[in-house]
Amino acid sequence: MKRATPLTQGLISEILPPEHLSSTRFGHLLAGDEVEAVLPLTKALVHQGKTHLDFGLKSRDLSTHLAIALRHLGVIRGQSGAYDQIASILSECLGTNGLEIWRRLLGTEYTYGLRILRRGVGLYESHPSVWLQAQDSFNDLVLRQFISFLGVQGLPGNRLLINKKGELIPVGSLLQTGHSLTTVHAALTDPFRACHERRNKVPGSHPYQAKGGARNTYLFAREKRALARDLSTAFDYLGTYVDLHW
Numbered sequence: 001m002k003r004a005t006p007l008t009q010g011l012i013s014e015i016l017p018p019e020h021l022s023s024t025r026f027g028h029l030l031a032g033d034e035v036e037a038v039l040p041l042t043k044a045l046v047h048q049g050k051t052h053l054d055f056g057l058k059s060r061d062l063s064t065h066l067a068i069a070l071r072h073l074g075v076i077r078g079q080s081g082a083y084d085q086i087a088s089i090l091s092e093c094l095g096t097n098g099l100e101i102w103r104r105l106l107g108t109e110y111t112y113g114l115r116i117l118r119r120g121v122g123l124y125e126s127h128p129s130v131w132l133q134a135q136d137s138f139n140d141l142v143l144r145q146f147i148s149f150l151g152v153q154g155l156p157g158n159r160l161l162i163n164k165k166g167e168l169i170p171v172g173s174l175l176q177t178g179h180s181l182t183t184v185h186a187a188l189t190d191p192f193r194a195c196h197e198r199r200n201k202v203p204g205s206h207p208y209q210a211k212g213g214a215r216n217t218y219l220f221a222r223e224k225r226a227l228a229r230d231l232s233t234a235f236d237y238l239g240t241y242v243d244l245h246w
Contacts, residue, residue, distance in 0.1 A: 086114055087239075093121050094232040099239035104246060106145050113141045128219040129202040132227070136199040139192045139231075140171040146188070146238065147174070147181065153245055157181040172196060187237040191230035198227065 084100035091098035106113050120134025144161055151158040157180050163169055175182060175193040182189040199205055201216045209216060219227075 086110070086117060089114075089117055089121055090232075090235055093124060094228050094235065096232050096235045097239060099236075099243050101239050101242045101246070105149060105238075105242050106142070109141060109145060113138055116141065124224075128221065128224040129204055131224070132195065132199050132202060132219050133204055135231070136171075136195050139195055142238070143171060143174060143189075143192060146185075146242070149242065150181075155245060157184045172200075185237075185241075188234045188241075191227070191234035195227055195231060198223065 084102050086102040086106075087096075087098050087100045090096040102113075103110050116134055116138045120131045120138065123134070124131045147157070147159060147161060150156070159174070159179055159181050161169055161174075175189050175196060177183075182193075198219065201209060202218055203216050206216055208214065
């Protein structure tokens, strides 16, 4: 691989599986000045949910051209730090309204949530079931931050996130009907619940269904489109609500 030209190495990085996009094979391109390798390598990083941190590098270690590309995409922050990549990703993938509320809502969990979301988006077309698992994980993070937001602002729907044993309450329990959260904010929690319940029924989560023991099935394309459509509505509701009450 090291004998290939930078352009060839960059192009190859686009088609390699995540486990082969390693620091030993491609780390030198991140810090090098080979302009022709930047575009395909940047695309590979974003699609596979990786950043320079996965290669043991800091922002200052990156080549000028790659740093500019990653800063534009929101993978690394510029001086203002104002760009909201989560808003951009949700708008492009799910067709949301693109309201930039995510840095405010997620706070210190923004970067973590972004990495989870990017991992799922990169597999939306090729591996819908894996996308669903990552999306459900992102939803879990978002729901907890939203509940905290409700508590801080004194808004209806707030509830405990930690039980008496000091353990996090599972997201499935948070989404159960009968609480003010799922009553007042049904536009958000109903799609989140549907996503979570379907995620629990893909083989990558559990091999068999709890009731009856039937084999779980991978997510069909029509199911993915329906979930994506409903999630788009849910995130639009969330963005509008947070923007209005912040």
